[in-house]
Amino acid sequence: MTNLGTPTSPAASGSSVSDACRRVDLGQSLGILLRRWHDAVDLALAGIPHGPRGFQVLGAVVHDEPPTQAALAESLGIDRTVMTYLLDDLVAEGLVERREAEHDRRARRVVATASGRAALRRFEDAVRVAEESVLCGLDDDERELLQRLVRRSAHASSSPA
Template sequence: MAEESPTSQNCPLSGKPGDLGWNLAMVLRGYQSRFETAVDGMPGGIRGYQVLSTVTYRNPSNQQALAAHLGIDRTVMTYLIDDLVKAGVVERIPDPADRRSRKIIATDHGREVLTTYEKRVADVEAELLAGFNSADIGTLDTLLRRLALDVHRAQPGSSPCEAVDHLQ
């Protein structure tokens, strides 16, 4: 029987300190590769999908708020939106609250494109979670959402994109 280290006694999870990071990284890698496949053909790939989804469902007030929400650098966001505008899935309109800034909205075509990609993303998420029953999936969703919100509150300026970039 393996001896327990003094530090593992303080670890709130089963396993050794650091196992949480390894587990999260493996899940993220598995998810990211499936997500990339699901959004193949979407201008901007994963980030393009996230922008289109965010402007459709969260209605950020302007381009700067959109960039902050997704943790994408302003400069990168500008080029990404340029590509999405060229593809006809979003458009820039004057921000009603500040005509100097731009609000990004989905076009009718963009909402159709999003529906198509959402089905593909849902399929790969179902594939990833195939080993779980619906109760386990509900619990996992609740706990991950709570953990993500706790981390976001503690580090509001942190970028999920940077975290993914560091994995590669």
């Protein structure tokens, strides 16, 4: 009778390391990749205030219609008070600015500066290199497939049922 509750090492079971890798569960594999990704991306984003979160905000500001601060906080799932401090630091670095909204003088639009757009391109390139190093065991087609599947799964799991 097989004991399903006791893991065995590849050497003890006579199987290869690749067989053991196939048996690692999804959570463990994702955890390993996420830790590696986080370490690599943290280094790549060392020059931006608040690291990955600042990069996420700058990307949203550059790639989307200039959002209000409140809309930006809501869309990224960042507490409004935290967003205020984050934007203050991005403004201080000259990466974004707050402008009066045309339709409502009380609202402020967050707009990337020319320096912010240039910085984002550099950071996007650095993140791309970091991600390639994390996924170095995959060829280009496999990387693209993994990224596409992870995006699709993330969007599906965040959609209301």
